Amino acid sequence: VVTIVDAAGDVGEYTALVLGEDGFARISYYDASNRDLKFARCTNSDCTARNIASVDTAGDVGWRYTSIVLGDDGFARISYYSSTAGDLKFVRCTNNDCTTRNTTVVDSAGDVGRYSSMELGYNGFSRISYYDASNGNLKFAQCLDADCSSRAISTVDSSGDVGRYASLALGADDLWRVSYYD
Numbered sequence: 229v230v231t232i233v234d235a236a237g238d239v240g241e242y243t244a245l246v247l248g249e250d251g252f253a254r255i256s257y258y259d260a261s262n263r264d265l266k267f268a269r270c271t272n273s274d275c276t277a278r279n280i281a282s283v284d285t286a287g288d289v290g291w292r293y294t295s296i297v298l299g300d301d302g303f304a305r306i307s308y309y310s311s312t313a314g315d316l317k318f319v320r321c322t323n324n325d326c327t328t329r330n331t332t333v334v335d336s337a338g339d340v341g342r343y344s345s346m347e348l349g350y351n352g353f354s355r356i357s358y359y360d361a362s363n364g365n366l367k368f369a370q371c372l373d374a375d376c377s378s379r380a381i382s383t384v385d386s387s388g389d390v391g392r393y394a395s396l397a398l399g400a401d402d403l404w405r406v407s408y409y410d
Contacts, residue, residue: 229274237261244296246304256283256294256306265290265308265319267326279325287312295346297354299374305348307334307356309341316341316358316369318376330375337381338362345396347404355398357384357406359391366391366408385410 234240238260245255252270259266265284271277284290288311295307303321310317316335322328335341339361346356353371360367366385372378384406385391394408 231275233268233270233275233278234259234266234280239266242291242293244294244306246296246298248298248302254296254298254304256290256296256304256308258290258294260291263288263290263311265294265306267304267306267321269325281326283319283321283326283329284308284310284317284331286310289317292342293344295344295356297346297348299348300352305346305354307341307344307346307354307358309344309358314339314341314361316344316356318354318356318371320375332376334369334371334376334379335367335381340367343392343394343408345394345406347396347398349398350402355396355404357391357394357396357404357408359394359408364389364391366394366406368404368406 241258243257255268264282267283268280292309306319318332320330342359344358356369370380390410392409396406
């Protein structure tokens with residue numbers, strides 16, 4: 229089954245998808261026409277019924293890859309890049325359709341935040357790997373609260389131009405593993 233989820237302009241680049249406990253998809257993606265981050269919550273299995281929200285409309289946001297996970301509350305967490313500011317941003321949705329949410333700038337030290345990949349730790353707080361374009365480094369942010377307003381940021385690899393296309397996973401030991409392009 230192939231379904232057009234959103235056709236309102238040039239939409240759908242840099243998607244990320246996760247399934248809810250109901251088995252239905254939640255999708256974060258870039259709206260190139262409006263330069264916004266959007267979110268779709270499918271309300272049936274083939275996504276012919278869905279709710280769509282513009283999550284961040286402050287400048288050119290949501291491109292260069294989003295990452296999405298669901299918290300224990302069933303609500304989405306999305307990491308993404310703000311091209312306008314060159315920042316890594318984070319949204320914690322506070323309802324099913326992400327029409328209410330808390331948005332945080334996680335890292336603004338240069339041009340950072342492309343190619344983010346996110347997982348939740350056992351404490352329910354996000355962990356995000358991402359690319360620092362200013363320095364060509366792979367970076368990692370460990371959120372210390374639900375909205376990632378408090379966090380620990382570290383440079384993981386700085387040996388040349390490294391860190392694009394990162395993919396993050398957490399092991400049963402609550403330690404993370406990341407693959408990336410060198």
